[in-house]
Amino acid sequence: MPGLLSSPVCLTVICFLSWSLRPGCAQIRTDEVSGVQYGHMQSNVTLACGKSQIGVPVAWHLNHSSALPRHRVTPDGALVLLHADLSAQGNYSCHDDRGLLLHSVILRLGHNPGLLSVSCQVPNHTHVRCSWTESVKTFLPAKYNASFRGTGQEWRPCVLDLAHKHCDVDHPAFWQTIHTLRITESNALGSETTSVRFRLHELLKPDPPESLLVEGLEGHPKRLIVSWKFPASWPLHDAFPLMFQIRYRPQGSVYWSEVFSEDGPVVIFDALAGHLHQVQLRARDEVNSDSQWSEWSPLFVVRPWEVSSTSESPEEQPEERFPDNFFPFSTKPEIATAKSHNSVHPEDEGNLGLVILLVLFSVVILTTVLSLIFVIW
Structure with missing residues (x-):
């Protein structure tokens, strides 16, 4: 067996195999991958070609293509990308004159963080x-x-x-x-x-109140009952009370009436009978006056209670209704609410006139009696 290995034919085969495998071994030794290289966008970015020697020609590829963005190659084989933009990103590789891979790198371009x-x-x-x-x-x-x-x-x-x-x-x-x-x-x-x-x-700004519910009060065509729940994110104990603001208006009106409350439910007394109403609700920390109001809850649309048409006789039905664009209350919400609670009925006006007449008559009688007493004296 040793004689066979030392024979001229065997030595020739071994030399040939060594020579044929040499390029593969050289490629493995010179193949260098540096991972990812980062560069500033719109600046010149230099990519080194591994261990290439000065004066030895190299060829650069981008994503396995010889088409490259605007560039120049230095004497030591480095690739300089001129004013590189996002299109210059990719996988770069450089090769020697025999096509062997010398170096590869992935280029990513971007900017420094800002404020x-x-x-x-x-x-x-x-x-x-x-x-x-x-x-x-x-x-x-x-x-x-x-x-x-x-x-x-x-x-x-x-x-x-x-x-x-x-x-x-x-x-x-x-x-x-x-x-x-x-x-x-x-x-x-x-x-x-x-x-x-x-x-x-x-x-500090609470989340909007939840589960807003507005209902008509049976038997009262001008009243609405408003109820709600605290925001789920707000702690429910006495240390952190909330103030609630309710605003409402007949649908089509540009003016809101307002009611403030620390708890619910709340009864609205001056709704416009027979008309749809829009109601919204928001909240604020009651103790901290510097805090912010929450966002308004979604609009809730409701109509006050109405007498069923089957139970009304023709004589009981009103002869005329207010048009939708007429709302008989003041443009200031707080004043509108106050006026609606203290309205004067026709019967009250008659009684008031009678009282005024009696007072005037008493003043005349008293004046006459005093005059007579003075004359007699």
Whole structure:
């Protein structure tokens, strides 16, 4: 067997096989992949060709194509992309004059992060949610870090939700006057930190009341009963009372009447009989006068109670109705509500006139008697 391996024929075969496998081994040794390279958009981006030698010609490909964006090649084989834009992104590879792969890299282009636009919502005394939008579209994957603190307190994390670009803080120090939120955005090209300061008691804005229900009161064609539930996000105990504002109007009117209440249900006494009414409701922290009103609840449309047409005789039916665009109350909501509760009936006007006549008659009699007494004296 050793003699066979040392024979001229066997040695020739071994040499041939070694020579034929040499290119493959060379390709494996010189194939270098550096992963992902990041560059600034609209700038010149340089891609190195691995271990290429100066003066040795190389060929660059983009996504396996020899068509390249505007560029130049340096003497050491590096590719310089001139004022690269998004179309220049892709998988770049450089090859020697025999077509062997020398180097490959994935190019991603973008911008540095910029300052964020931050807004915070405080739906109750125990929760803060801050959201943000980017002022600069970076076109690159970003990481965020957020922290929150009150004046003189330690920084605490603001729990991130990257899918919706917001963060949450539970049980903030509401008694602190000023609070600060700090958000840092970073990507492969750099980072930027945004800080915002705000007052929680001024941002406090409850969610709208829920389950608004408005019904007519049987037997009373000018009354409506309004009921609702507290917002689900508001803590239900006496430490955090809410003030509610109800506004209502006949459908088609441009003027609202208003009623304020600390609890429900509430009865409206001056609805316009026979007309559809629009009713809405909102809430605000009763104790904190600097807090904000919630958004209005969705419109609720209702008609006051009406006598059934089958139970009315022709004589009982009214001879005329107000047109839809006529509403016999003041344009000021508070005054309109007050007037509707103190309206004067025709019977009251007659009684008032009789009283006035009796008073005048008494004054005349008294004056006459006093005059006689004075003359006699």
